[in-house]
Amino acid sequence: MIRFESVTKRFGDGTVAVDDLSLEAPSGKITIFVGPSGCGKTTSLRMINRMLEPTSGRILLDDQDTASMDPATLRRGIGYVIQHAGLFPHRTIVDNVATVPMLLGEDKKKSRARAMELLERVGLDLKLAKRYPAQLSGGQQQRVGVARALAADPPVMLMDEPFSAVDPVVREQLQNEFLRLQGELGKTIAFVTHDIDEAIKLGDKVAVMRVGGRLAQFAEPAELLSRPSDAFVAGFVGRDRGYRALGFASAGGSLSTSEEDVARLGDDLRRANDMAQDGWTLVVDDKDQPQGWLALGGLSGSALDGTVTPDLLNLGGTLAGQDGTLREALDAALSSPSGRGVIVDSDGRFVGTVTPGEVLEHIESRAAGIRRNTLASAKGQRAHA
Amino acid sequence: MSVLADGAGLPGLSHVITWFNDPSNWWGSSGLLIRIREHLLYALIILLIAIVIALPLGLFVGHTGRGVVVVVGLANGLRAIPTLGLVIYLYLWLSTKITTTFAVPWLVDRGALASFVSVMIALVLLALPPILTSTYAGVQNVDPAARDAASGMGMTGAQVVRKVELPCALPLIMSGIRSAALQVIATVTVAAYLPFLGGLGRYIKDGAGDLNNTQTGYPAMVAAGLTVAILAVVVDALFNLLQRALVSPGLTGRIKRDSRRTTVDRIDAPAEANLISA
Amino acid sequence: MHEVWTYFTVHHSEIMGWLWTTVWLAGVPLVVGLLLALPIGWVASRYHWTYPPITSIAGLLYTIPSLVLFLVIPGILGTGILSPLNVAVALTGYTIALLVRTVADGLDSVSSDTMSAAAAMGYTGRQRLVAVQLPLAVPVIGAGLRVAAVSNVSLVSVASVIGVLQLGQLFVVGYDYNALAPTFLGLVLFVLLALAFDLVILGIVRVLTPWQRAVGRP
Numbered sequence: 001m002i003r004f005e006s007v008t009k010r011f012g013d014g015t016v017a018v019d020d021l022s023l024e025a026p027s028g029k030i031t032i033f034v035g036p037s038g039c040g041k042t043t044s045l046r047m048i049n050r051m052l053e054p055t056s057g058r059i060l061l062d063d064q065d066t067a068s069m070d071p072a073t074l075r076r077g078i079g080y081v082i083q084h085a086g087l088f089p090h091r092t093i094v095d096n097v098a099t100v101p102m103l104l105g106e107d108k109k110k111s112r113a114r115a116m117e118l119l120e121r122v123g124l125d126l127k128l129a130k131r132y133p134a135q136l137s138g139g140q141q142q143r144v145g146v147a148r149a150l151a152a153d154p155p156v157m158l159m160d161e162p163f164s165a166v167d168p169v170v171r172e173q174l175q176n177e178f179l180r181l182q183g184e185l186g187k188t189i190a191f192v193t194h195d196i197d198e199a200i201k202l203g204d205k206v207a208v209m210r211v212g213g214r215l216a217q218f219a220e221p222a223e224l225l226s227r228p229s230d231a232f233v234a235g236f237v238g239r240d241r242g243y244r245a246l247g248f249a250s251a252g253g254s255l256s257t258s259e260e261d262v263a264r265l266g267d268d269l270r271r272a273n274d275m276a277q278d279g280w281t282l283v284v285d286d287k288d289q290p291q292g293w294l295a296l297g298g299l300s301g302s303a304l305d306g307t308v309t310p311d312l313l314n315l316g317g318t319l320a321g322q323d324g325t326l327r328e329a330l331d332a333a334l335s336s337p338s339g340r341g342v343i344v345d346s347d348g349r350f351v352g353t354v355t356p357g358e359v360l361e362h363i364e365s366r367a368a369g370i371r372r373n374t375l376a377s378a379k380g381q382r383a384h385a
Numbered sequence: 386m387s388v389l390a391d392g393a394g395l396p397g398l399s400h401v402i403t404w405f406n407d408p409s410n411w412w413g414s415s416g417l418l419i420r421i422r423e424h425l426l427y428a429l430i431i432l433l434i435a436i437v438i439a440l441p442l443g444l445f446v447g448h449t450g451r452g453v454v455v456v457v458g459l460a461n462g463l464r465a466i467p468t469l470g471l472v473i474y475l476y477l478w479l480s481t482k483i484t485t486t487f488a489v490p491w492l493v494d495r496g497a498l499a500s501f502v503s504v505m506i507a508l509v510l511l512a513l514p515p516i517l518t519s520t521y522a523g524v525q526n527v528d529p530a531a532r533d534a535a536s537g538m539g540m541t542g543a544q545v546v547r548k549v550e551l552p553c554a555l556p557l558i559m560s561g562i563r564s565a566a567l568q569v570i571a572t573v574t575v576a577a578y579l580p581f582l583g584g585l586g587r588y589i590k591d592g593a594g595d596l597n598n599t600q601t602g603y604p605a606m607v608a609a610g611l612t613v614a615i616l617a618v619v620v621d622a623l624f625n626l627l628q629r630a631l632v633s634p635g636l637t638g639r640i641k642r643d644s645r646r647t648t649v650d651r652i653d654a655p656a657e658a659n660l661i662s663a
Numbered sequence: 664m665h666e667v668w669t670y671f672t673v674h675h676s677e678i679m680g681w682l683w684t685t686v687w688l689a690g691v692p693l694v695v696g697l698l699l700a701l702p703i704g705w706v707a708s709r710y711h712w713t714y715p716p717i718t719s720i721a722g723l724l725y726t727i728p729s730l731v732l733f734l735v736i737p738g739i740l741g742t743g744i745l746s747p748l749n750v751a752v753a754l755t756g757y758t759i760a761l762l763v764r765t766v767a768d769g770l771d772s773v774s775s776d777t778m779s780a781a782a783a784m785g786y787t788g789r790q791r792l793v794a795v796q797l798p799l800a801v802p803v804i805g806a807g808l809r810v811a812a813v814s815n816v817s818l819v820s821v822a823s824v825i826g827v828l829q830l831g832q833l834f835v836v837g838y839d840y841n842a843l844a845p846t847f848l849g850l851v852l853f854v855l856l857a858l859a860f861d862l863v864i865l866g867i868v869r870v871l872t873p874w875q876r877a878v879g880r881p
Contacts, residue, residue, distance in 0.1 A: 076539030086534030090633035132635030571728030610731035
C-alpha cells in the first residue's frame, strides 16, 4: 500500500506541482494518476521512490515512512518503468533486465537466468535477448522496460506513461498483456497517464488531478464515469461517458439472445438464400466461428448458382462475447449490417444474435435497478444526518 | 622523381628517400629509432596526465551539470594559446627556478628538467580541451531516460556514472582522447626547440639552420615530418582498434538496425581536429 | 608589464608587419577553405553515399601534422621553404577538411519538414538550397568556422619552427635573447587575434541569423 499524507511539492521557482495530496493506493491493485499536463501526476509518482523529495507531508510504503529509508535501497525495492523505456544502450537486452538483480548482489548467471524468465513472461521473443536496445522496436523496448522493472520481484511498481510512446495498435496489445500480467502477479502499481481511456481501462482506482497539483477525484473507474465529482472531472472524463460506462457493465449471461439459422462456407447459395431473415444470412466456418453476413436479396435465377465463398461476405459488424460487456453487445448490434448483433462464446463460437432494441431494453432495466438503489442509499444517508 | 622538382634550390624530395635508405640515420644514440622512442614516450606521458585530469573533471561536470560555463570557457581559451609560445615562455621562466641536474634514464637528461617540465605543462594544456569537452558532451548526450531509469532502479550517483554514463559516453570520450593524442604527437615536435630534449622535432629544428645539407638539412626535416605523420596514422589506427574493443556494439551502429540514421553513427569522427596545435 | 609595452613601442613597426602577415595567413585560408568546402559538403549531404568517403578523406588530412605540410609543400610547389604561401596552402587544406563535414552536417540538420514545405511552395531545388537550406545551416557552419579560425591562428605560429616570419617570430626572439617580454607579448597577441577572429565570425553569424536572436537565446 502506498499512502500520501498531505504531500506538497513546491519547486525552486515557486511553482506548486503537487498541492496537499492525500490518498491511498491499495496493495495488489493498479492506481492510476491521470490529468492534463502540469497537474503534478508525474511529480507525485517520482516522490514515491524519492526521485523527488516532497516539500511537506509524508509518503508511506506499507506504513513505513519513505523519508526514513536510504533512497537507493528504497528504489531497488520498487520497479520503475518510464515512457521511453530508458534501456541502457550499451547493454544487451538480457543484461538490461539482469541489472537490478546484480545491483542487489545476485551473481551474473542467476541474474541472467531470471532475466530470461522475465523476458518470456512479458512476451518477448527470446531470440532478441542477445540484441541491443537500438535493434528493437518501441513496443519491444517497452516490454523489456517492464521486464527490467519486474526483475527484482518488487512488490511495488511505478509506471510513468509506459505505453504513451507507441502506436495505438501496439499500445492496446501492451495494455492487454499488462492486465494479464498483473492478474498473475498482483503488484501494487502506481501508474501515470494523460489518457483518460487508458486510466479507465487499466485502473482499479483512478486519481484525477487538475493543474496546480490538486486531487480532483479519487474513485473507481465506473464511479468516475457515472458520478464525476465536479465540472472539471466531468469535462476531463469527456463525452460518451454514458456509453463508455457500459464498458464496466457485464452482459454476463443475463442478455438473452435469439437463435439464428446459419450457413457454412461451401454451402449451396440457394440453400443459404432460403435461410435469410430480412435478406441476410449469417455464415460460420466449420468451427462455428462467424465469418460474415451474406446478402442475396437482389439476386435470383442463375446468379444463385455456386457456393458460399468468403469474398461474398459483408465483414461489417463487430462480435460481442457472451461474457463481455454491454458496451460490446450494443456495439455489435449497432454495427451489424443485418441489424442483428452477433454474440459468441469464449471460444469464438456463434451463440445467438441480439438487436439494438433488445440490448437497450436490457440496459434500461439494469439502470432502473441502479437508480432505485441510489435513491434508497441517498435517503438512508439523509436519515442518518 | 622528376615531379619532385627541387624547389628554390632546396635539395629535392628524392633525397628524403636516400635519407631513409641510409641505415646510419636509423641507428645510434641520435638515430631515428631513438627519436621515435623519445617522441612517443613524451606523447604518452602527456596524454596520460591529461586523461587523469580531464576525464574525472569532464565526468563530474557532465553528471552534475555544475561548472559547465567554466569548463567550456577554459577549454576554448586554452585552444587559442599557441603551444610554441607557451613552451618557450614556461622554459624562460622555469629555467631560472629549476637548476637541479636530476635525471631519468630514457626521458630526462642531466639538466633537461626545466625543458622537460615546460613541454609537459604546455602540451598537457593542449591535450586537455578535446578530452574535457568530449567527456562532458558525451555524458550530456546520454539518453536522459536511461539516466532516469538508472537512478530510478536504485543506482547510487557513483554507480550511475560508472555503469551508465561512462560506458555510454565512451565513443565520444575515445574520440576526444584520440584527437588529443594526434594533436600531441604532431606538436611534441616543439620540444626540440628547448635544450637537451629529443623527439622527432630535433631533425626539424636542427635542419632549419642548414637547409641545403643533403644529410641533415631539408631531407632530414621532411623525413622526420613524414615519420610524425606515419606515427599519427598508426596511433589513429590503434585507437580505432581500441574503440572497437572497449565500446559496446549497442552504441556504435555496427550492429544491424533499421535504416534509421542516428547520431551514434557519426560519433567516431575525429572531433575538431588535431590541427589546433602549437 | 611595463617591459612588454616598452618592447612593443620600440619594435612597433616590425611587430605590426608580422601581425598583418599572421592575419593574412590565418584569414585567407579561412575564406578560400569555406568557399571550397561549401560545394564539397553539399555533395556529401545531397548524395549520401559520398558522405563516408568524403569525411574519411577529410579526417585523414587531419592526421597529417601541420609541420609536415609546411615542409613538404615547398618540395611539391617549388616555393621556397620560407615562403608564407606554404603555410597558406596548408591551412586552406585543413580548413576544407574541417568544414566539409560541418557543412554536410549543417545542411542535413535542416528539418525535412522545412524542406518539404519549401518544395511544396514551389521552390526549385537550387532555390531551396540557397533560400532555405543554406541560411538555416549558418549556425552550424558558423560554429565550425569558429573552430577553424582559432586553430588557424594558432597553427600559423608553428611555422616559426622552420623560420617563416610572422608573429610567432616573437617567440623565437624571446628564446634567442632569453627575454620574457617578447614571448609574453606574442602569447597575448595570438590570443587576442584568435578572439578577434572569433568575434568577427560570431558577428557575421548573428547578422545572418536574425531569427536566432528573436528567440532570445542566451
